[in-house]
Structures are given as structure tokens and as C-alpha cells.
């Protein structure tokens with residue numbers, strides 16, 4: 001919502017309050033959304049002091065708003081083959097109030113077992129990258145396009161990439177997560193995550209290292225940590241770190257000389 005539109009709504013609320021004995025009303029959901037825009041919340045308090053304030057205070061926070069989505073995911077059977085093969089769904093982890101959100105492609109075997117994204121070797125590398133950025137895993141939010149592990153033929157090892165259909169089917173859950181969390185910056189890890197999020201195919205060479213946008217939120221695209229495990233060349237690691245330096249700058253985080261010179 002643009003500032004002029006908000007100004008118009010706030011002016012209308014004030015006018016209603018001044019001209020009637022029936023103060024303006026709003027649903028809990030609307031108030032919860034307004035709560036995430038501080039200047040709107042302040043104006044609402046001004047327009048209708050105590051009852052609105054009480055409603056705002058009792059409105060669900062982001063963690064509470066995520067819970068019903070998590071529950072729908074937990075019992076989801078939209079992809080019957082994945083609902084049969086998964087150990088459990090992998091919803092997402094981290095701080096629902098995070099400024100920074102990472103998006104991967106799908107749970108692997110470790111994530112399927114533990115119910116948490118990015119806990120295998122690639123996840124450990126992501127945690128290391130976060131640490132170098134001065135973040136703990138608990139400071140950011142991490143989720144995948146797909147909430148179920150893509151099935152693989154029995155007796156085979158490794159993970160497979162999700163299909164476009166699977167990603168399209170599961171994407172609405174991620175969209176809800178992003179809408180609730182409203183991070184300041186998104187990071188898509190790998191070309192599959194980009195395809196799932198933006199519906200856009202491209203090589204990482206074309207996509208990474210520059211700003212894109214998803215629903216008005218700045219989006220940095222970089223290599224998936226699994227790629228760095230397969231390709232240990234310092235030049236590739238440095239590319240990811242340079243992308244993360246751009247993310248820190250976008251978040252207005254101080255960057256030390258040591259961080260500037262850091263190699264993953």
C-alpha cells in the first residue's frame with residue numbers, strides 16, 4: 001500500500017470518528033496486518049485511542065500467524081506421491097520477525113528426517129556463511145519452495161530436484177510465509193529456488209550477484225551451498241560471499257575490514 005493511500009485511509013478514519021458515535025471498526029486480520037506498519041499503527045491509535053489499541057495488542061503476531069499455515073502444510077496431501085514418501089513436512093525455521101529470509105529448493109534426506117530445512121552438509125555450510133555475516137540461524141528465517149522431500153526410487157541414494165509441477169503446487173505456502181514475515185531482503189539459493197519463486201529459468205551466471213525483486217522485496221540470487229560443496233574453487237566461494245556482502249549492505253549492517261576480505 002502506498003503512503004498516499006494510507007494517508008487517505010487514516011484521514012477517513014479520523015473523519016468517521018469525529019462525525020459519529022460509532023467509532024471505526026476493523027477485523028483482527030486487518031489490524032494484524034496494519035500492526036506491521038508502525039506509522040499506520042500509530043495513526044490508528046491516534047484516530048481511535050483505547051479500543052483499537054486493545055485490539056492491536058491482542059492481534060496475532062507473526063509467529064501466531066504462521067501457525068495455521070504450518071498446520072495446513074503438516075497435513076497437506078496435494079502431491080499424493082510426496083505425502084506418501086515423506087517422513088514429515090519441513091515447514092521452515094528461524095525468526096518470524098527476521099529482516100532476512102533464505103529460500104532453498106526442497107528438503108533432502110537429512111531435512112526429511114529432522115523436519116528442519118538446511119541441516120545436512122549444505123545446511124552446515126549455510127550456517128557458516130550466516131556466522132560470517134554475524135547472524136545466527138535463529139536471527140534469520142529459512143524455508144524451501146517445496147515442503148516435502150522429492151521422492152526417489154527405493155534403493156537409490158541422494159536427492160532429486162523438485163519438478164515444476166511440484167513447485168507450482170507447493171509455492172502458495174511459501175508465498176504465505178513471505179507475506180507474513182515480510183523480510184527486508186530475500187536470498188534465493190540456486191537456480192531451482194529461483195524457478196520456484198519467480199517462475200523464471202536462467203543460469204546462475206546470469207542471475208546471481210545482482211538485485212532482483214519478489215513482490216517488492218529486494219531479492220539476491222546466489223549459489224546453493226550444495227554447489228559450493230561440489231565445487232570447492234575459491235573463486236566460486238568468493239562469489240557467494242560477495243553476494244552476501246551486498247545483502248549486508250542492503251540491510252544497513254556494518255561490514256568490517258575482516259568481513260570484506262573474507263573467503264568462505
Ligand code: SF4
Nearest residue numbers: 076078079147148170
Ligand atoms: S510438497 Fe507441498 S503441496 Fe506437495 S504435498 Fe508436500 S506440502 Fe503439500
